[in-house]
Amino acid sequence: MRNxxxxxxxxxxxxxxxESARILEVIPIVKYTALSFFADRFYPCFARFEAGDDVAxxxxxxxxxxxxxxxxxxxxxxxxxxxxxxxLSIKSLKSxxxxxxxxxxxxxxxxxxxxxxxxxxxxxxxxxxxIAFVLLEELLVQLKEVARVGDLVNxxxxxxxxxxxxxxxxxxxxxxxxxxxxxxxxxxxxxxxVPKQRWEFPILPWVRFVTGCKEQDILEIVRDILGHxxxxxDWK
Numbered sequence: 726m727r728n729x730x731x732x733x734x735x736x737x738x739x740x741x742x743x744e745s746a747r748i749l750e751v752i753p754i755v756k757y758t759a760l761s762f763f764a765d766r767f768y769p770c771f772a773r774f775e776a777g778d779d780v781a782x783x784x785x786x787x788x789x790x791x792x793x794x795x796x797x798x799x800x801x802x803x804x805x806x807x808x809x810x811x812x813l814s815i816k817s818l819k820s821x822x823x824x825x826x827x828x829x830x831x832x833x834x835x836x837x838x839x840x841x842x843x844x845x846x847x848x849x850x851x852x853x854x855x856i857a858f859v860l861l862e863e864l865l866v867q868l869k870e871v872a873r874v875g876d877l878v879n880x881x882x883x884x885x886x887x888x889x890x891x892x893x894x895x896x897x898x899x900x901x902x903x904x905x906x907x908x909x910x911x912x913x914x915x916x917x918x919v920p921k922q923r924w925e926f927p928i929l930p931w932v933r934f935v936t937g938c939k940e941q942d943i944l945e946i947v948r949d950i951l952g953h954x955x956x957x958x959d960w961k
Contacts, residue, residue, distance in 0.1 A: 734790055739764055739891050741825070742797040748821060749813060751805060753884060757858030758804040760891050761903070763797050767846050782842050784835075791828035792839075798822055799839045807851060858887065860907035860936075867935060868911070872926045878911070879918035886910045886917075886950055893953070905939075908932045909946035916947070917954065 742763055746756035784792045798818050805812040815836055822831050831839075844851070853859060861883060869875035887910050915928045933940045 734793065735764075735768065736892055738768075738790075738793050738797055741794055742800065743888055743892065745798060745821060745825065746801055748825075749801065749817065751801060751813070752808065754853075754858060755801065755804045755808050757887065758807065758853050758856055759797075759800040761853075761856045761858075762803065762843070762847060762851070763800040764891055765903070767796060767800065767843060770846055782838070784839055784842055789828070791826050791831075794826045795822065795829075795831055795835065795839050796843055799836060799843050802836070803840060803843065803851065807853060855903050857903040857906040857910070858884075860903055861887070861910055864907055864911050864932070864935065868928075868931070871931075874915075874919055874923055874926045877919045877923060878914050880914075882918045883910050883914045886913050889950070889953065890946075902938075904936050905942050905946065908936045908938045909943050909950065912943060913947045913950040913954075916951065 739760065742759060743756065746759065751759075784795070798821065802813055802815070802818055815833055818836060819831065819833060822836075865875065865878060865880065865883070868878065887906070890906060890910065912928055912932055929940060929943065932938070932943065
């Protein structure tokens, strides 16, 4: 599969991961850690896979859509091992894979091999401190500590927005750092869910001060979020 074809699949694969996480009923931190592993760190390596300059394995050379779906499931599996006292079983993952991966049948051994390959690509670095969802939770806690309006920010809306940002191609190709993604998600949720008459708190200057993100970067992402929420037919 050529690199441009792989790139075209990205939104569908991220939607596949998000839907698989829903079916598996994982907690939010498991889903967003998996998205970080797969979308932010694993997916950008495909040019090296095609050139043979990175991990050599039949699951990567050539790259197939079904193999990428396998790696999406394995990302959820690894994340569940980090965050859950009782992680997902390989049986549950294989059962889901048998139902949703149409082009290929994967064995338990394939799941285990894919786990090793993904870990190699990540250089066995599975730290979660710089994940957008974690940063977003920390920002919301800080906001609640300094302003009552923080209690009005809808956290479910925050997660819906973060899913949107990952799913949309414009937002899922290195468009924003985890910090700016978290900051923009909070600002957009504030605008959408907090009653306008309660907008007395200077949310944008506060987020800029706390995160160090550039105000223009945050504004650009927030405009894109609001544009899609209210004018989805204009989204490009």
